[in-house]
Amino acid sequence: MALMGQMMSAPLLISSIIKHAARYYGSTEIVSRRTEGDLHRYTYRDCELRARKLAQALGALGVKQGERVGTLAWNGYRHLEIYYGVSGMGAVCHTVNPRLFPEQIAYIVNHAEDGYVFFDLTFLPLVEGVAPHCPNVRGWVAMTDRAHMPAESKVPLLCYEELLDAQDGNYEWPQFDENLASSLCYTSGTTGNPKGALYSHRSTVLHSYASAMPDALGCSASDVILPVVPMFHVNAWGLPYSVPLVGAKLVLPGPKLDGASLYELFEQEKVTFSAGVPTVWLGLLQHMQANQLKFSTFRRTVIGGSAAPPAMIRALEALDVEVIHAWGMTEMSPLGTASKLLAKHHDLPDAERHKIQEKQGRVIYGVDMKIVDGEGKELPWDGKAFGDLLVRGPWIIDRYFRNDASPLVDGWFPTGDVATIDADGFMQITDRSKDVIKSGGEWISSIDIENVAAAHPAVHMAACISAYHPKWDERPLLVVVKKPGAEVSREELLQFFEGKVAKWWIPDDVAFVTEIPLTATGKMQKLRLREQFKDYKLPTA
Missing domain, CATH: 3.40.50.12780 (ANL, N-terminal domain)
Structure with a gap:
């Protein structure tokens, strides 16, 4: 018995x-x-x-x-x-x-x-x-x-x-x-x-x-933690619970999330650790670069909500701030993965180490994940095969509130993300399943295109969406907001892609706009962009 x-x-x-x-x-x-x-x-x-x-x-x-x-x-x-x-x-x-x-x-x-x-x-x-x-x-x-x-x-x-x-x-x-x-x-x-x-x-x-674990957000009683991510955005990624759980000093920024106000609070309260979406760090970095400022205590930040452009990770590293990429969803409470390096990665050349840090990272204990193809067959963890990402675990939803139909597939929650997983278990989101560009039967990652564009010194923000093409069905269209006072032509931007992505991934055109619509949580609203450009005629069409 x-x-x-x-x-x-x-x-x-x-x-x-x-x-x-x-x-x-x-x-x-x-x-x-x-x-x-x-x-x-x-x-x-x-x-x-x-x-x-x-x-x-x-x-x-x-x-x-x-x-x-x-x-x-x-x-x-x-x-x-x-x-x-x-x-x-x-x-x-x-x-x-x-x-x-x-x-x-x-x-x-x-x-x-x-x-x-x-x-x-x-x-x-x-x-x-x-x-x-x-x-x-x-x-x-x-x-x-x-x-x-x-x-x-x-x-x-x-x-x-x-x-x-x-x-x-x-x-x-x-x-x-x-x-x-x-x-x-x-x-x-x-x-x-x-x-x-x-x-x-x-x-x-x-x-x-x-x-709170070291390889997740890594909270400790010796930290001073300022969640920039709002408490109305998936419970500020759980920080209002994990910070008191470890007994760290907590700094709450209220309504003033502009670069100058955040910088002042970071310095005055000796903040060591923070968390927020990329758009927030953009404002803070611009304020610091314009005023030639440095951080005196701030050493670690978690960036999630959408992928942090590699250029942003580099800019923070130059200020002695370690960037931890994380990924999750409202349906996951939200945390699923974090990109803390393994011991064997510390001696890698910078470029290789950066490639790993740009991924969304490894699962934290409690979450299980897999990638599957269109038929639901599990795909290999080789860092190349990409498919639909599924998750399960004790803080992942079983069903939505006041809705009896379960979204689960054989006990797994379909995230709506498309991802690769490498041999060490590092997952990388290549797209939302609805944003991936299907060109001539092959998939192009809109996130990779955006990351290259965001690294151009004249680009403030970039979104890549699909545009109709009579031969290839869909081709990438790059939508760009220039930095104030900066100038760049369509030709210069497209040239900037050469040698950075496969030739057939290079966008067919660039559309310059004054702003890109954002969702209530600071993510780019590609649905609205697709509506805005639905009748767009590509020069290659």
């Missing part, structure tokens, strides 16, 4: 993370740039007490276990309190991306059936526009104190600090099943309506453990 282990059974609950931080790292600081404009400082001990008061306040408002509580907020200490107060009491923390269209926000709030929505003052106009379309929201809570409450509002508002002041904080975090829902994130909805990924306490705690 089976012999059971004789260990304590303690549920993996999100409240245990903030309890641990308050008890063992109680005096460690959390610094936030507030929407009110000033810097706010307090400790993990203060944060946990206020999260308990918030849990009491929610109980007093009649919020029940399993009920969804929405947020429209920046990275700040009050948002952090909501993460822990809402999930800790057994309700579901639903972060809403304020960069979505108002119609999408109303759709998401209604689909999630949010009972209350907490918002930063910046988003008052948004709330006033959306509230009439969200009849089931019982209350809108302004995340500020009485002194800063709006003088007038079209929507009746509750005041965050007043809710907390009415409570004594004498509250024990409840114990319950670790498989209960803890938080809800919607995909950015590049196709159709956004879909909800409903995480559990168990999946979140496991993800927090794994993402």
